[in-house]
Amino acid sequence: MKFLYIGIDPMDFRPDYFQLHVVDKFDGVRQLGNEVDYICRDEGKIFELIGGKKIFIPLIQAGDCDKEYFRYILAFLNDNEYDIVYLNSRLIYPEMCLMAQTVKAQKFGTKVIYEPTYWPIDFYFHKEMNTYRGNKQYGLFLKKFFEMLSQRRRGSDFALCADAAVVFGFPARTVRGMPAIPMPNGVAVNKIHASFSSEALDQPVTILAVADGPGTCGFERLFRGLKIYYEKDFHDSVTIDIVSNDSNTALLRQAAAEIGIEGYVNFLGEKSLAQINDLCATHTIAVGSLDLYLEDRIYDSPWITKFFCAAGIPFLYTGEDIGLDSKVPFALKLPNLDAPINMELVSEFVWRCRFFTDLAQQERRYAEQHFDWRILMKRILLFTATGKLEA
Structure with a gap:
């Protein structure tokens, strides 16, 4: 089985953090006998591991790095097939629906898993909104409020394309309408x-x-x-x-x-x-x-x-x-x-x-x-395939 991890949010390239949250986690998938690739980015470049080969691609600093990164991912997905695509991001972006639709069009039966970086995300919106309201920054308060409403709408659209969600540390059973499996954090034992x-x-x-x-x-x-x-x-x-x-x-x-x-x-x-x-x-x-x-x-x-x-x-x-x-x-x-x-x-x-x-x-x-990533990722893959928490 071919597995692709896509990190949507910029990541400061700190070796310990990257090892814990990306490499170790998906090495657990590899230990189950699967082929694993990843595509991530920091503020200045895309870094990926495709077919065992590491590649670094600079982003155009003068342009919109978000849009450039999304264009790169969509072009990559148009040319490559995977059985599982795992998306991690704090917010849900419109391009994520396109990613899910693209991989499903490329190969019948491809599954899309979504991992929200934080959940429940509304908690973090309310926390920022309360700060803005306390500082009497009502313009920023309203902007954050409408962003929260936009996330709910985008989540409903994305739920039509994604197959499952993974929530670490919180007992969620659904995420924006997607069936979710709650998981503890893991380590490479x-x-x-x-x-x-x-x-x-x-x-x-x-x-x-x-x-x-x-x-x-x-x-x-x-x-x-x-x-x-x-x-x-x-x-x-x-x-x-x-x-x-x-x-x-x-x-x-x-x-x-x-x-x-x-x-x-x-x-x-x-x-x-x-x-x-x-x-x-x-x-x-x-x-x-x-x-x-x-x-x-x-x-x-x-x-x-x-x-x-x-x-x-x-x-x-x-x-x-x-x-x-x-x-x-x-x-x-x-x-x-x-x-x-x-x-x-x-x-x-x-x-x-x-x-x-x-x-x-x-x-x-x-x-x-x-807590071993091999055990946790096996549960996630089985849940995605069957929809059963008992798996």
Whole structure:
């Protein structure tokens, strides 16, 4: 089977991001015995992998890059046949209907899958509209409002051409009238090393915190919880090691100093995925962002928790993750609100984890069965073919 991925939105060509969100995901399709190509772009060029050959094509900077990119894709689809075409974009564009119609005209039985970058997209429209209204920018507010209405109309048109939608991290069953399958985020488990060594019960607790952007990422919740923990004179030694580049951690450094626990927080700087993988083997537990509540969101399926799961390190998380059973022993779900993290609860979680000598093996198996891209993409392809979630 021939499979083509088309990334509609411009992508800053960051190797880690591209590897996680394109290459690893569709390598799962390749592992199922299929031929996989992709076409993507950043602001300045198209980059593609066709038939195993990488090609880079500069876009005309003085022109309309969007229209030029769409013309290129439509011309390519007119000359090539695929069994599955997978479209990823934040918004639905009129050209996407043409793409779907073109591939179906080229080959009978071709399936078109759509993955919205964010869902529900109306949430993001409302968020921007509220910002404009609060700043009394009523012109921009109305522009965004009509754009939202336009998306609903375009979605209805596109639903007539597409066969299925994939929504990551949200329990959607339809997307603009298209049948949808909700999926957790995934990782390439075979590229992540797991450490199966166990910590002694009396070892210091070291928390690996991986920040995913500027701001505090909710880690000040950890700081406040740790402050309360030490004020109660608990005896477990707890420290936090934060991974992020220096420009992203200015607010975190300030928060640690203001709260008065800077002596227990270490800033490790920016690390590659391989280095984060090594750090998982030397820390007690790990945590990703804890600020989901700031966006008034309930559902989330961050890739970093899937990474922790594959690496065999127990982790903390917030929100509802559709791919993670809340009763697994290697993950602790925390309240999704602006409150200090209860470090006594975290300490109890650490003790429970240390009593399970085969916990890391169990966690690794869970990642292989639930988060590996080969497993997830198989479910997506079967759903597209049959329309059944049970597949």
